[in-house]
Amino acid sequence: MIDLYFSPTPNGLKAKLFMEEAGLPYRLVPVALSKGEQFKPEFLAISPNNKIPAIVDHEPAGGGAPITLFESGAIMLYLAEKTGRLIPRDAHGRAEVLQWLFWQMAGLGPMAGQIGHFNVYAPEKVPYAIDRYTRETSRLYGVLNQRLVDRPFIAGEFSIADIACYPWIVPYEAHGQNLAEFPHLKRWFESMAARPATVRTYEGVENVYAPKQAISEEERDVLFKQGAKARA
Template identity: 75%
Template sequence: MIDLYFAATPNGLKAKLFLEEAGLPYRVIPVALSKGEQFKPEYLAISPNNKIPAIIDYDPVGTDKPVQMFESGAILLYLAEKIGRFIPKDIQGRTQVLEWLFWQMAGLGPMAGQIGHFNIYAAEKVPYAIDRYTREVARLYSVLNQRLEGRSFIVDELSIVDIACYPWIVPHQAHGQNLDDFPHLKRWFDTMGARPATIRTYEGVENVYTPKHGALTEEERRILFGQGAKR
């Protein structure tokens, strides 16, 4: 059994999508971010960066002690290696999966997160930031679109890379992007969205980047975006 500490952000949905694709038994433990549950000491003991997702694997390979992890990319890699699926065994395929996984973690996720923030959550419009991140996300979409030309998946077969990227493309409208401008990406996106595991993952899940989430209370805004360094 795996405990998944979850909120319906793209990073949280990555972990849930993997578990659904893999058919692994898991329990969802909701973390109410706007209520500050990510700062509770018991959660920080699992995820010291106070972000979701995090997992506790009670049936790890090679040890009787439960394994706890934070960081969505690390979680995907750990789980793929645990079950021997969604990551190629040959060095060329594995290398490509790692390249694109790090690309998602270092590029697509952070940049899409920034434009999602400035378009939906920011207390005031910041034209420079909106323009900057809209253009950068368009560039990243273009990179992925070119990669998917002539490919069903990002690295030939379904892998943790597709699972990592898909939830960051779901809120494309909040990113200021039109998927019709990226036909290969759109084809892949539609394929991923039709998978039974994806449908199960998103059942009852509300998109965190829909405009109705823009009206935060001042307390919610302080909790979500007002945390600084502890001294």
């Protein structure tokens, strides 16, 4: 059994999507970010960066003590290697998948996350930031669109690269993007959305980029104003 410490952000959803695609038994452990549960000592013992997702694998390959892991990219790779699924075994195929997994971690996620923040959560409009991150996210959508011109999935066959990227395309409207401008990305996105595992993953999940009401100042402080002193 794997404990998945979860909140419905794109990074949390990618870990949940892997569990569903691979058919792994897991227990969902909700972490209420706006209530500061990510700063509880018991969670920090698992995820010292106070971010979700994190996992505790109670049955690691080869036995032994449970393995704890934070960082969604590391979780993707660990679970793929543990199960022998969703990552090729040959060197060339593995390299293809890994470069796109790291591309998502280093580019698509951070840039899309920034424009999502400034469009949805910032208390005031910051035109320079909105323009900067909208343009960079558009560029990254374009990179992915071009990659998908001649293949059904990002690395050719369905893999953790697709699982990592899909949740970061779901909030495309909050990113200020129009999928009609990226036809190959749109085709891939629609095929991903139709997968049974995706349907199960997103069933009943809150859209964190479309909050029903403005967040309170207290919640804003917890989510966005924590610094090093908060850890002391």
